[in-house]
Structure formats: C-alpha cells, structure tokens
Amino acid sequence: MKIGIYEEMRERLRGFSIIDCTIRSRDCIYILFQNHPDEDDEDAELIFRAGFYYPKTERVWGYKEYFSFYRAKSCVLPLPNGPVVVVDFKGRVLSQIGDTDRGSGFALEEPIPLIRQVSVLRVREIAGQAYMAGTLRTVFRREGPGNWTCLSGNDLAVRDEEGWLKWDFGFDDIDGFADDDIYACGGEGELYHYDGRRWAVIDCPTNQFLYSLCCAGNGKVYVGGKDGMLIEGRGDLWQVVGEDTEGFSWDGDPEHAGMGARIRCMAWYRDRLYMATNQGVYEYYDSQVRRTPGLSGLVPIPGEEGPEPKINERVQELLRAGGAGEEAIGLVSMPVEPVGEGILAPAALHSLSTDGELLLLGGGDKVAVFDGVKWKILYSPYGIDSGGSL
Helix, strand or coil: CCHHHHHHHHHHCCCCEEEEEEEEECCEEEEEEECCCCCCCCCCCCEEEEEEEECCCCCEEEEEEEECCCCCEEEECCCCCCCEEEECCCCCEEEECCCHHHCCCEEEECCCCCCCCCCEEEEEEECCEEEEEEECCEEEEEEECCEEEEEECCCHHHHHHHCHHHCCCECCEEEEEECCEEEEEECECEEEEECCCCEEECCCCCCCEEEEEEECCCCCEEEEEHHHCEEEEECCEEEEEECCCCCCCCCCCHHHCCCCCCEEEEEEECCEEEEEECCEEEEEECCEEEECCCCCCCCCCCCCCCCCCCHHHHHHHHHHHCCCCHHHHHCCCCCCCCCCCCCCCHHHEEEEEECCCCEEEEECCEEEEECCCCEEEEECCCCHHHCCCC
C-alpha cells in the first residue's frame, strides 16, 4: 500500500461522512462521501466526493469532487462493461467510465426525468441493469447512459389517489431475481411484485413501516422494517420471522437483544442474511437471528460501556486539576485514534454490499470489510493501522 496516498486521501476527507459504498471485487471498491456545510454560512457549499479503492493501480486511493450531489446511492453493474452507477436524491446521475486500472474515470450523465415531488431512496443492480426506487412508488430502469425508462410512479395522480396525508409514501427499496421477477417495499406494509409488465400488490403480513429488501441466494425474499420486523417469503407465501418491539432478542438470549430498531439495509452473503440496523449488525440463518460476531471492536454493543476518553480529554482533566485556565485548556486538541469499543457507531450504519467473496459495511466515517472469517477496517480517518488496504 502507498501510505502517502492513503494519508492524503483521509486528510482531505476529514469532516466528510460516508453516505454509501459498493463493491465490484477486492480490487474495485467505491465509497461516496458528503460534507456537512454550516447552514449559517451563506458561502458554504455542499460537496460530494466519489471515492475509489483500486489496490492494483499506481494511485490505489482517490476521488473526484462534485457539487450539489446529495444523499447519493450506488450500485455496480456486471463486467465486462458495467460501470458503477451513482444516483443522488433528486435523480442526478454519475457513472464510472473506462477501465478502473487507469483511474477514476467518473462522468456525469443526463439526470433521471423525475417530477419535482419524487426523491430517490435506493439504487440496485438487477439482472445487469440499474434500477432506482423512490417516493410516489417510483421505479426507473437504466437502459444505458442517460437513458432511463419509468416502470412505476413518477406521477402525482398516484399520490392524489392515496390522499394528501401520505404525500411522502413510496418505495424505500427494490431488488429482484430477474427483470420479470422484481420486488419493492416501503410505507406501512406496502409490498409489490413486478412481472415485467405490471405491478401487483402483495398481501403483506404486517402494516409496520418497511425500509429494506433483499432477494437472497436461497431463493427467498426478505423484507426489513421498523422494530426489527423481518419478513420472509416469495410469491403469495409470506411470514414474519422476526420482530422485536420491546428491545428483547428473538431467540430469548439476552446477548442477542437489541433488534428493536430499523433494519436499514440487507445483503445475502455466503449462506446467510446480514442486516445493518441502528443497533448494530445482525445475521439471520437457520431460522435464528444473532448479533454478527467479530464486530465487537468495530460496532459498540448497546448497554455496554462506551470507549475510553480520548487522550486530549484526559489531558484537559489533568490541566484543570493543575489549575490551568479554560483558555489554555481549550487549546488542547490531539487527533488520536479512539480506543476500546465502538470504532463504527451503529447509529451510522446504512450500507451493505457484497461481490460474493467479501462483504462491505459502511457508515459514519468508516468502511469495514468481512472475508467470512474476520472483519477489517478498510477506510478510517484515524491512524494508518485502522485502514488503507485489505
């Protein structure tokens, strides 16, 4: 690894949050960053940076900067010619062009022709093409650069049929096994199926809010929602396989408690379902849910003691004990790597992506990678020991 390049990368991205990440292979990973401009600063700009990790290239780490992109989502289309496709909240599109061994190669495309009231909530690769899902039950499919076909929604009449109180309803997630076998979810128990010609409403076994969906490698569909709601099924057969409304675990083991939270994103990796929630990362297999092992040093467990105070906080306490003034104490600022539990805060977890070999987890300001045996930090704004290479 070229330490200087990684050091420069993380130095330039201090203060940026990771809003999404996706993986093509261990040699091609994309991380999307966004800053947080001060609302009181009229000159502050919203900055978006499309970052990449290409370990076999001379550059290894890098990014390209754009302005006004907001809450972007991404997916990677299959080789040999499939790019990474990035779509922001309002349908602006960015894609990677050319060969990844020659640099970033990002380029802007024509935006998706969304009406003003539609916002993009998820982008997925299905059957080799990019699909976006959003409010007003809107779904578009990318046919090629700058060419998107509307498959659902994007119509105020849909909203008006539901009544004004549900102006923000729609599809929070979408996934599929083929272009004629697609599922979408959102709202209060809204679950739909697309057979390539029309959308059909599925009789969902809950009216709980739904946020995430995964068409898994075992041939089943999983839908995740509020309070740890997890639904399993396909076609006309669906059942609730997990729910936690009181903060207890599904299997009665206190060590597995904490699923009373929103399931934000899901991915099928190896032989099980992984779920990113604001209580941490969980996995479902053999009809049981458990907290993903091996992440105790990366994701804090609710109820456990938090990280030790940072060095600068200890120094400040010592200065106060020694009678130093607050002005001098305020000058103490030592950017150090945090210790103890909680390198990845669970409240920030929102991205899961896999190429089948590795599982990518992102949130806050860090990205971790799982190879089926252990987790490793890939990107972190802290010390070089906390990231930089796989």
